[in-house]
Amino acid sequence: GAVVSQHPSWVICKSGTSVKIECRSLDFQATTMFWYRQFPKQSLMLMATSNEGSKATYEQGVEKDKFLINHASLTLSTLTVTSAHPEDSSFYICSAPKDGYSNQPQHFGDGTRLSIL
Amino acid sequence: DAKTTQPPSMDCAEGRAANLPCNHSTISGNEYVYWYRQIHSQGPQYIIHGLKNNETNEMASLIITEDRKSSTLILPHATLRDTAVYYCIVSLGAGSYQLTFGKGTKLSVIP
Numbered sequence: 243g244a245v246v247s248q249h250p251s252w253v254i255c256k257s258g259t260s261v262k263i264e265c266r267s268l269d270f271q272a273t274t275m276f277w278y279r280q281f282p283k284q285s286l287m288l289m290a291t292s293n294e295g296s297k298a299t300y301e302q303g304v305e306k307d308k309f310l311i312n313h314a315s316l317t318l319s320t321l322t323v324t325s326a327h328p329e330d331s332s333f334y335i336c337s338a339p340k341d342g343y344s345n346q347p348q349h350f351g352d353g354t355r356l357s358i359l
Numbered sequence: 360d361a362k363t364t365q366p367p368s369m370d371c372a373e374g375r376a377a378n379l380p381c382n383h384s385t386i387s388g389n390e391y392v393y394w395y396r397q398i399h400s401q402g403p404q405y406i407i408h409g410l411k412n413n414e415t416n417e418m419a420s421l422i423i424t425e426d427r428k429s430s431t432l433i434l435p436h437a438t439l440r441d442t443a444v445y446y447c448i449v450s451l452g453a454g455s456y457q458l459t460f461g462k463g464t465k466l467s468v469i470p
Contacts, residue, residue: 248402276457285446286403286460335402337458347393348458350402 245269246338248351255326256359262322263354265336271316272338276348277309280333292319316341326358363447368465371441377434379464381447384428390451392423393458394432396443403446403460406432437468 245268253261265275273294278286290311291299298311308330310322319338323330335353340346364382371377383392391410395403407414407421409430414421420433434441446463450456 246402278460285462286397288457288459291457333400337402347395347405347408349405350395352402353400355400 246336246349246351248336248354250354251352252355252357254357254359257327258325259358260322260324261326261356262320263334263336263356265319265321265338265351267317267338267340267349270338270340272319273316273341275313275319275336275338277311277319277321278335278337280335280353286335289321292321294319323356326356328358331356331358363449363461365445365447365461365464367462368467370467370469371434371437373439373468373470374436377432377437377441377466377468379432379434379445379447379466380429381432382429383447383449386427386449388427390449392421392427392430393448393450394419394421395446395448395458395460396441397446397463398440398443406445437466439468439470442466442468 247266247268249264275292277289279289280286288301289304292311292313294313300306313319333353333355337348337350339348391408393408394406397403407419409421423430444463444465446460448458
């Protein structure tokens with residue numbers, strides 16, 4: 243079945259550090275990938291839509307210079323949290339729909355727990 | 360995307376059927392109903408989806424009312440590992456469109 247791999251699973255770093263999170267579709271191509279953020283006891287909130295070969299589309303209130311997205315290939319999207327601060331601590335999750343299957347389910351990664359000290 | 364309404368929490372005895380309702384009264388004719396669940400500290404897991412007809416797979420059954428304004432996810436024999444938050448989402452097609460997550464239903468399976 244379709245699998246999405248996310249790396250790293252968790253990361254702890256100092257304030258001011260930039261952190262890169264990878265999202266890979268392992269056995270299918272994904273022109274589009276989605277990045278979500280989830281704070282404790284809250285639901286997933288869409289941050290941005292990542293498009294292969296073009297600029298990402300950010301949701302209102304999400305700073306594009308803070309959360310850099312690169313979708314350089316049909317199987318890899320990266321989210322870089324630049325100059326991270328404690329308020330950026332959250333659970334970041336990516337998802338990828340399989341190209342060519344518009345009504346089929348999206349597949350989610352297992353998430354990255356980011357803790358900024 | 361149409362909005363959905365789910366009860367915030369439900370309990371179910373282990374081994375019994377868990378019936379999770381979802382109201383989506385503003386669903387449009389070409390929108391699907393998707394169910395995902397999220398076990399603590401993991402990414403959402405796809406369960407099942409449907410358009411008009413009832414659907415069944417190895418995980419669950421999905422019953423959609425004839426007017427499509429509501430649906431019920433049925434886990435036939437709930438186990439402790441089914442304890443999770445269950446999300447009902449309507450979408451034109453999850454493969455092409457972002458999914459909007461509501462608050463979901465926290466299902467607790469009790470021994």
